[in-house]
Amino acid sequence: MKLRIGSRGSQLALWQANHIAELLRIQGHEVEIEIVKTTGDRLQEVTFAQVGSKGMFTREIEEALAAGRVDLAVHSLKDLPTELPGPFALAATPVRVDPRDVLVSVKYTSLAELPKMSRVGTSSQRRRALLKALRPDLRPQEFRGNVDTRLRKLAEGQVEAILLAGAGLDRLGKTDWVRERLDPKDFCPAAGQGALGIETRKDDAATIEAVAFLDHADTRFAVTAERAALAALGGGCQVPIGIHCRPSIAENESDYAWWEIFGVVASPDSGNLVRVHLHAPRQNADPVSLGRETAEMLLAEGAGPLLTGGAEPAGGAA
Numbered sequence: 281m282k283l284r285i286g287s288r289g290s291q292l293a294l295w296q297a298n299h300i301a302e303l304l305r306i307q308g309h310e311v312e313i314e315i316v317k318t319t320g321d322r323l324q325e326v327t328f329a330q331v332g333s334k335g336m337f338t339r340e341i342e343e344a345l346a347a348g349r350v351d352l353a354v355h356s357l358k359d360l361p362t363e364l365p366g367p368f369a370l371a372a373t374p375v376r377v378d379p380r381d382v383l384v385s386v387k388y389t390s391l392a393e394l395p396k397m398s399r400v401g402t403s404s405q406r407r408r409a410l411l412k413a414l415r416p417d418l419r420p421q422e423f424r425g426n427v428d429t430r431l432r433k434l435a436e437g438q439v440e441a442i443l444l445a446g447a448g449l450d451r452l453g454k455t456d457w458v459r460e461r462l463d464p465k466d467f468c469p470a471a472g473q474g475a476l477g478i479e480t481r482k483d484d485a486a487t488i489e490a491v492a493f494l495d496h497a498d499t500r501f502a503v504t505a506e507r508a509a510l511a512a513l514g515g516g517c518q519v520p521i522g523i524h525c526r527p528s529i530a531e532n533e534s535d536y537a538w539w540e541i542f543g544v545v546a547s548p549d550s551g552n553l554v555r556v557h558l559h560a561p562r563q564n565a566d567p568v569s570l571g572r573e574t575a576e577m578l579l580a581e582g583a584g585p586l587l588t589g590g591a592e593p594a595g596g597a598a
Contacts, residue, residue: 281490282310286341286350289315290426292448296476297354299451300374300494309490314350316341338479342368345479351487353479357472357503358445360479362511371488372478373503375496378446379474379524381407381467383460385441386434390460394418398440401430405548407443409520410467412551420548427452447474465557468522468544471506475499501567502526505541508571513545513578513587520546520586523574525567528559539565543574545583554583 283304287297294313301311318340337359344350346367357373364370383391391414394400401423402408408420421439423430427448434442434457441459449455478494480487502525515521522544527536539560546553556577560570 281308281486283312283352283487283490284350285311285313286316286344286353287313288318288337288341292427292452293354293356295451296356300354300476300478303374303494304490307490307493314344316344316350342479345481351480351484352491355477355479356448357475357477358470360472360477362471362507364479367482368479369482369488370477371480372491372494373496373500374476374478374494376475376499376502378450378461379469379526380446380461380464381443381469381473382446382449382458383441383462384431384434384444384449384457385459386457388441388459391415391441391462394441399438401433401439401442402444404443404470405520406470406522406546407467409546409548409551409553410522410544411443412548413546413553414466414551416551427454431457445469445473464522464524464526464542468542468555469524471510471521471523472503473524475503477503498527501539501565504567505539505571505574508568509541509543509574509578510571512572512575513583515587520548522546523571525570527562537562539570541570541574543578545578545586547586552586554578554581554586556581 285297285301287293297313301313304311318337338355341353342365345353388394396417397419399419399421400411401421403422403424411418411420423442430442431454446461449458478491505525506523509523510521513521525539525541528538528540529536539562541558544553544555556574558574
């Protein structure tokens with residue numbers, strides 16, 4: 281079967297598209313990649329907060345998908361809105377790689393070691409908020425650009441460290457300056473981080489069947505729970521919300537009999553935050569229910585004002 285993949289033109293996006301293309305070729309398909317420039321790619325000098333994040337890395341690719349110019353799209357799942365437009369389906373979620381955020385620095389080995397008033401580059405409101413909560417003495421700096429651009433700015437000394445998703449650096453083999461992988465219980469990743477999403481037209485049964493082998497059951501469960509929580513909170517990829525779900529081993533057990541899910545809503549201005557942590561047995565677990573329960577607990581703990589920018593809970597909650 282001949283398949284056309286729509287992808288952004290960044291180095292990471294093309295790595296991801298080529299990775300999926302090679303897996304499809306192994307299955308006997310003929311695969312081409314078409315580069316589509318998105319709003320997020322065109323507005324490199326504008327902050328995410330200014331441009332708005334909903335669909336900024338996906339809209340033009342979905343237009344190509346709807347027009348039949350491509351048959352499937354390969355996305356970083358955290359960039360994909362929680363509710364897909366009507367004509368489209370999330371056909372596969374390949375096995376997830378490391379979902380954690382990482383501290384990247386030339387000189388310093390950990391977030392704790394950074395000197396006071398160190399500049400830390402990030403374009404993410406979530407990372408800015410969690411940084412503010414953990415190290416209010418540091419100075420977050422708006423940092424856009426592709427991975428190479430950000431690493432160059434770090435090497436030039438524009439900042440002392442940057443925060444990035446570890447998955448992208450791992451995929452590109454650019455981990456020389458990765459100093460610390462931040463534990464989700466302290467620095468909760470974005471929903472879907474580390475995972476890919478394969479988007480197709482909902483009525484394209486042949487393509488859906490062709491990519492079905494890529495779907496990984498545990499990854500599908502985890503990201504479905506994360507995206508359900510995010511949807512219930514009304515958040516997109518740039519709202520300061522972290523949601524992460526993973527298999528878990530309970531004390532005195534030897535297999536992954538549980539799911540655990542972390543949730544955090546934080547203010548990038550004050551560092552105030554609300555944090556929850558749930559466990560659910562794997563047997564008969566429903567990811568959407570688990571995600572919604574996480575959102576309900578965050579709201580019950582006082583996350584609402586942090587989401588709307590209203591009066592915050594005094595001092596936040598840990």
